[in-house]
Amino acid sequence: MNQLFPLPIYTFLKIASKNGGFSIKRLKNIVLWMVKLVLFEPLRWVELATQQKRINRHIIGVDPVFILGFYRSGTSYLHEFLTQDERFGYHTNFQMVFPEIMLSSEKWLSPSFESIFRLFKIFDPVHRVPLSFRFPGEEDGAMTTALNPRGAGWGYFFPKKMMDYFQKYVLFKNQPSAEIEAWANDYVFLLKKISLASGGKPLVLKSPPNTARIKLLLTIFPNAKFIFIHRNPYEVYASNKKFLQVTHGFYAVGSTQSIDFNQIILDTYAQTMERYVQEKDLIPSGHLIELAYDDFVKAPVASLKKVYEALHLHDFSVCETRMSAFAARQKTFSSLQHDLPEGERRIASEKLEPFLRRWNYPRRQ
Secondary structure, three states: OOOOOOHHHHHHHHHHHHHOOHHHOHHHHHHOHHHHHHOOHHHHHHHHHHHHHHHOOOOOOOEEEEOOOOOOOOOOHHHHHOOOOOOOOOOOOOHOOOOHHHHHHHHHHHHHHHHHHHHHOOEEEOOOOOOOOEOOOEEEEEEEHHOOOOOOOOOHOOHHHHHHHHHOOOOHHHHHHHHHHHHHHHHHHHHHHHHHHHOOOEEEEEOHHHOOEEEEEHHHOOOOEEEEEEEHHHHHHHHHHHHHHHHHHHHHHOOOOOOOHHHHHHHHHHHHHHHHHHHHOOOOOOOOEEEHHHHHHHHHHHHHHHHHHHHHOOHHHHHHHHHHHHHOOOOOOOOOOOOOOHHHHHHHHHHHHHHHHHHHHHHHH
């Protein structure tokens, strides 16, 4: 992102080679990468020439608010609500797809994309809503699209390496301190860009891998605040099975053959939750609130009022009307059925039952 050479297309091919190369069946998913890496490359040069010193000088004035929770636990829904508060800055989908040109190009390029999305009625394949580059995105996604080799999201593009990237860049297991420091520096660089794009507003950020990075995040932002949202583990598991099918269909460029994705979901969920439980007590008093997904979808505005009060955020009355209007526009959410085949249920229960008890969800009948 922050250097002229090597050219991004070279870096992409190098990362692909390191991760087993491209799958013939997935070549269609490479097209958008090629468009991004070739067609938009001159805009990256412009950004390097005009924005680099500005980024390096920028200081993030207020530590962010981090939304924590595993994938499909309601983190995106919660993030969308919080971005209704215009006193917060946030990471847009445009910035997630094009982190290398966000400061110099988003204001004029994003509206053009919005027009195309509306004209062709393009939907977000993951969230099943009309696609928009104004919606909030995730930092881990941007770390990957910026062609950072430490991006944990590479596991979604090269599924055979999912657990490797999870262990290295979510849990940071057996990683040397220099590698962890390099990841942290790259992450702060990205957040500086997001902060600048947001006009220096306090940031509210959401990226599920951060659920397992509390200790590291606190070394960077000791006064950060955290909202952890949890959901029935069996519903999370069922939703992630569908989630991986969609993401791999649209985004994977490596082979998906002979991979036990059910086991990957269970292992990453259990290890993420275990790390969260281990590290959450490091968060200073008054800087963490835990929120149940079911309570939130039943009464989102009342739940958010409690969040603002518990974390001593802004005056909630200022944004309550916008929150209420947003809640009125949302579809009704319901719990997923999580009846599993007997063999799969036995395997899943070993990983999920401890967290079912921790957050007092009713046991399966």
